[in-house]
Amino acid sequence: MNSAQDWLRKQPIATKLKVLNLATSGTVILLASLLLLLAQFYFFNRSLLENTHSQAAMISENVSAAMMFTDQKAAQEILSSLHGTANIEIAAIYDPQGKLFVSYRQDIKDMGEHILPSQAPQTGYDFSLQHLSLSQPIDLKGKPLGSIYIQASLYAVYIQLAWYSAAILAIMAISLLVANIILLRMQKKITDPILSLARTSKTIFELGDYTVRAHSDTSDEIGQLANSFNLMLDRIQKRDSELEAEIMQRKRIEIRLDRLAHFDNVTNLSNRHFFNERLGSLVGRALQFKERAVVMFIDLDNFKIVNDTLGHDAGDALLRIVAERLSKTLRFGDVISRIGGDEFAIILENVEKISQAVKVAEKCLSSLAEPILIDGNELYIGASIGISACPDDASNMHELLKHADTAMYYAKNKGKNTYQVFLPDMKEGAQKRLTLESSLRRALERQEFALYYQPQIDLKTRRMIGVEALIRWMHPELGIVNPVEFIPIAEENGLIVPIGEWVLKTACLQLKVWHDLGLTHLSMSVNLSGRQLKEDNLVERIKQIVREAEADPSALHLELTESMLMDAGTMTIEKLEQICAIGIQLEIDDFGTGYSSMSYLKRYPITTLKVDKSFVRELPENTDDAAITTAIIAMAHSLKMHVMAEGVETDEQAEFLQSNGCRNAQGYLFSRPVPAEQIGKLLEQENL
Template structure:
């Protein structure tokens, strides 16, 4: 049974409809035929029964006389007349006692029938037996039994079935054809839906639609199906658009994750991955890999002066120029700000790496034209190698950074190869940096003051405040060691503020003691960038009770080279407040000359490197004379520093220098001793 159910479930809807049509129409036609056959059998049988009853009635009436007179021959003749009837098989007459009186066709030993008072019959599948009493005047004389065969009925039934069965099959065929045509109105739309579903599933094309005429059932289903496909197609388009957008976003995120958006070079993240792999290959294959850190010199000045757009253009051009100097297998990346990194693999000797560094410096030394701006920059390059210096990626990075720091702090526009001494110095710098952060809190800083004299009168007219750091364990630390660290870390701002406040307080004490000298105080470029710088200086002056004209703020050439418009405005505000500005270490830079006409500079300080060999060195003498002459033409005062001999002082005085300072006139002294020196100078002048 289950197998039949499974077989039916596997059939198509059309086949199910066909079988349903055949079963239904066949059942109806068969039932109708059986009903008609039954009717015909009934009527045929009733006809035979009626005919036999009629014959039995006639015979019973005719046999009465024969029975009365006991005339068996006459009774036989009467029964013989029944032979004319085709259905009658036998007939028998029985007397009153039930004995056979006469018969035709009766089987031998036929059982007698009892006396019957009225007609009766027995119907079986093969025959009908009629029992009829023979009576005269209500007196029963005997019984007549007539047997008729039903073969004529079956013969008629066979003829009827022979006609009915073909008609039945014909009707079934007609019904099947009609119902099949009718079923197509149902199955064709469903087949169309099925076909459309199969194509959508097979092709994945949601633009396919089911073409089904509108109706209240299947048409509504098709409309719903097509509407569903509309929504799926719309969602599919949205998904495709969303996926495409997501891929674009992922590609963009991937590019942002691995590429610098300005220069389109690889970024720090991707470079570190490549560097790690290169270090691993270098260890496994024992081949040299070289790392270069490149930091552009004076890039900040370009950015602040010409704007970030020009700065970005400059970075792009620099990236393109550096990449042009490399081999195809080499890698360059921008790792942040104005810093680049280059990775060289399969380097046979150190000279090859140095040659690449030299080419990079030569390329960056050439002028770069951006719009109407002719820009000149340089670079500082630090080089470390694997496995020569280290086999660890992070250490290799640190070594290259350390070497780059040395290149930048030794004149810039140079490259340096890492050496172990650099790491020792770096560790010392690290120790100093950590201690420097607590030096202010521990009051470890102090000021010394170096006298400044008038070269014509020899009188002390001022002093320069010089910071010192007395560490409880490391001893006295030179400003040359800790000032660069303070500049890098930003600590120069609070340290510079402390120096300005402490120097002004000491100057206030000198003025109170009757010494109207001036104080020269060094100013950091980071201090000038602080918001409210001018107001802070004026507040310190007011707190110390001294006039603005009593101090000179000394600036370096590098500060002016990197000065932004905000910094220049700050300098003008200080000048308008009455504070004199001096340019320290003049002549050691290479681009400050153009600032002298536009910046509010009141004094130039000739660097000790030009004074050291005076008057014997003709070149230094010529440079010193030129600086003095230029300052005079710009109505600026000239201060020479580092004077250690009387001959140096005489040369400077004879060539028009105004003021001087150096060991020849006095070493830097603590505030108390400087005050004593001023007292002694005043006493000597009185005498």
């Protein structure tokens, strides 16, 4: 059935119409023929029944006398007269008691199907597939004399019906043939216009020529379809030229969008989207073929300083030069992408040993070490590089990226301009960083911070002249957390602003307490973060905190780093001048580790330089450190600034610094950072 339907679906409309009409006509003729056959069968059976009734009635009349006198011989002779009737197969006469009186049989070979009933059957008739059985009473003037039973064959009926069926089939075949001939002529008039439309459509499809038109000379539905088809072609032809121009425009836009989606328009390197797609496929390949793929995260050091100082155009030019230099260090097939502002990423395929990736990192750092000349400015740019490998460190893209990012942060914390290969131990560090960041958000409200104070000493008198406020985090689970661990996190997520305000407020309140006790010679140094310096309301907040604490602003020193000053613009300089106008003094912390330059120092109202402890640590033995320290002290004096040395741990260091003009110092030689209450004890010891 399904195959017939599939075949019919594949046929043209002409064949479908023909099959439909022939099936309809054939079905109607067939039903009519079946009804005629059934009617004829009924009439044949009625005719046979009437004839059999007549035979039975005639025999009943003739045999009544024999039955009355029980003359079996006469009755047998009368019954034998049925021999001339071919369709009667058996007959019998029963006496009034229902017992067989006489019987008649034709020459029948199979007697098994023609057995006379042993008792007289009930009056009536019955048709089976092969026979008609008839039983009726024999009486004379109302007196019952017995009954007659006749069984007639339906063979003659079936013969007549077969001839009749053959005639009907012949008539039906002739009718279908005539109908098919008529249908062929009629369907041609219907299908020819449709075929014309189909040929026109095919021509348009093959040639793409919308000037071709369909022809139809009929006004019926097909003619209307042809006219509508031609109108549609007119509109398509008109729209076709417009679409061609639109498609070309869209292709140009798609090409541009694809480039924008996958490439960075500043450096012409692939972007983060392309990088992630490429890395995902390479990780799958590395796992499948047991190869090693390496990811390198590169974060430029101090790029923001260049970008903010020289402008975004200079920053973009610097990024292009960096991209060019990094690209030249790679092998054919390796991928480099710019994935953020000053962040780049490199994918190394099929790396046999991790040492090969290390060599690439070293080449990258070496290529970036060369000075870069932009707009007459000679710039030095470094980078922090994190390295992770698949499947050594991770078996999926996200873990691989996270490990490379973690390694890059470790490289940055090592002092920048270096690389770091990811190590399993760093997972714990990354988890700890996540824990610290989560806890840091609630540390202020839970009052987990405390201030320690490190004394600042006059080297000549060895007496305390001030203190530096240093924050400590008393974590309920991790214990005392070093500021080196949580301050960078606070800088990144912006929490350094409220934390810095808390430090300043707490330090000012403590300064007020000491001054009220008569220790007015003590000054308070507080570190100011770069993030705080960018706040628009910084000066107002400092004024408010100093005013509310009733602290002496002249005894308050705010410490800045060199990088903060290098990053400063006109607005920042104005803020610093407003702070100085309050009476607060400004100091440069860790001087000598950044971009030390007299040209920068002249721009800011700085009163004190603090020599970094890295230069003090090996004094006086290390001649280089001695030379640098001496130069810093001389430069400070030439700029009429004070000098304070950090990290003093030995008397030899203190003596060297004093002999070279450094008046003030702080370090473990004098005291570690201590809680506020211990400062009083240290002052008491000085007076002993």
